[in-house]
């Protein structure tokens with residue numbers, strides 16, 4: 001598994017801030033329980049041995065008009081760690097059933113959309 005976030009502020013034993021910049025103007029994204037952001041947070045926290053009290057997941061989207069939701073979601077590190085199993089189970093499902101495709105909102109940004117059965 002891999003991912004590319006845009007920026008982070010690593011405050012050991014304090015708050016790990018993970019920041020994603022979204023330039024699009026037409027699709028507002030909330031950071032609250034946002035799986036893409038959680039995934040980035042898990043990866044970076046793991047890289048630093050989970051040495052944080054909390055993790056803040058930021059979505060910066062300056063071109064969005066009319067969005068008045070939160071710009072970050074703060075999660076205790078122990079709660080974030082519970083998502084490791086969540087992602088591991090997802091990987092296991094893909095490896096066990098590589099030909100099972102589930103269409104949904106998650107397809108919007110999928111790079112395989114053009115060839116997906």
Ligand code: SF4
Nearest residue numbers: 101102107110113116
């Ligand atoms: S388009 Fe992408 S995300 Fe959607 S079902 Fe196909 S492979 Fe999965």
